[in-house]
Amino acid sequence: MSTVGAGPAQRSRRRNLGVYAAYAVFTVVFFGPVLFMLWSSLRRNVDITGSLFAVTSALTLENYTALFERFEFGRYIVNSFVVAGGSTLLGLLLGVPAAYVVVRRNLPGLGFLTLLARMAPGVLFVLPLFILSVRIDAPSNTALNYGLLIVAHLIITMPLCIWLLIPFFEEIPISIEESTLIDGANAWQRFTRIALPLALPGLSVALMLSFVFSWNYFLFALALATTETLPLTVIAFNFIGQGSNDFGGLMAASTLISAPALLLTVFAQRWLVRGITGGAVK
Structure with a gap:
């Protein structure tokens, strides 16, 4: 009885995992570029060109202040x-x-x-x-x-x-x-x-x-x-x-x-x- 009941439950869990995996992929595809844009806007230009994915680089608001100073x-x-x-x-x-x-x-x-x-x-x-x-x-x-x-x-x-x-x-x-x-x-x-x-x-x-x-x-x-x-x-x-x-x-x-x-x-x-x-x- 427990073996028969475990089959549908296991299939349900697999379906849920598939749905969550799809959600994760869509989240990365749609929100990944937006988050990368926001993160890069807080980095210096030398850090972006030197090491694109360096997570330890210091964050700064210089890019935003420069926008209003230059334009x-x-x-x-x-x-x-x-x-x-x-x-x-x-x-x-x-x-x-x-x-x-x-x-x-x-x-x-x-x-x-x-x-x-x-x-x-x-x-x-x-x-x-x-x-x-x-x-x-x-x-x-x-x-x-x-x-x-x-x-x-x-x-x-x-x-x-x-x-x-x-x-x-x-x-x-x-x-x-x-x-x-x-x-x-x-x-x-x-x-x-x-x-x-x-x-x-x-x-x-x-x-x-x-x-x-x-x-x-x-x-x-x-x-x-x-x-x-x-x-x-x-x-x-x-x-x-x-x-x-x-x-x-x-x-x-x-x-x-x-x-x-x-x-x-x-x-x-x-x-x-x-x-x-x-x-x-x-």
């Missing part, structure tokens, strides 16, 4: 928040009604056209945007340059908002909105008072992912930004050059660049998971 890092942080935040809010302002119209008017072709812009490589948009920037004299006008960068990042945020919100609006029964016709609700009232509150989980997902994607994107800023509007992502190029590589400074800059998006994801993961799974239920 106007505070301004670059503000620039990143202005561009990423502005493009996210504008993307939601335009993308949420667009997703609702695509669903309620049954216009999948229109939704696919917006997706094409997100699928196309960003290089295709750089030259037209650069010509536009020169024509409107954006390089000499800080406010205009901010606006151009925000509009350029709409290519990233707006299609993302539309395609994330389409499943949420599809889940809302049309009968709920039609019931408000008895009270004389017009199309705008049905959208703002019925559809929009029911799609709030999708809005949270669109908000977070749009901000993260816009924050991490650097191509448009590399081609269009001026010294007054440079975001953090472009600054990372200053640490790697011909004959001079500041790996410690690069890791410190990368840590500060990735921190806002990482913290946002960690603190909002409950709403993120709820929104993603909510949109997947049919």
Whole structure:
């Protein structure tokens, strides 16, 4: 009796060990580079280049202090928040009604056209945007340059908002909105008072992912930004050059660049998971 009972128990333990081993592998794969980046940002450049995995090397905050001494890092942080935040809010302002119209008017072709812009490589948009920037004299006008960068990042945020919100609006029964016709609700009232509150989980997902994607994107800023509007992502190029590589400074800059998006994801993961799974239920 005990031998027969030990078989399933032993198989269960083996399955659990396999699951834990898989968790350990995924943890190393996904969090290993992040921890290595953070650890390297606290080491001197000579220690990184001399012995990459020397765990006994002294830790220091010199790389972080040097960032703010060599660059106007505070301004670059503000620039990143202005561009990423502005493009996210504008993307939601335009993308949420667009997703609702695509669903309620049954216009999948229109939704696919917006997706094409997100699928196309960003290089295709750089030259037209650069010509536009020169024509409107954006390089000499800080406010205009901010606006151009925000509009350029709409290519990233707006299609993302539309395609994330389409499943949420599809889940809302049309009968709920039609019931408000008895009270004389017009199309705008049905959208703002019925559809929009029911799609709030999708809005949270669109908000977070749009901000993260816009924050991490650097191509448009590399081609269009001026010294007054440079975001953090472009600054990372200053640490790697011909004959001079500041790996410690690069890791410190990368840590500060990735921190806002990482913290946002960690603190909002409950709403993120709820929104993603909510949109997947049919």
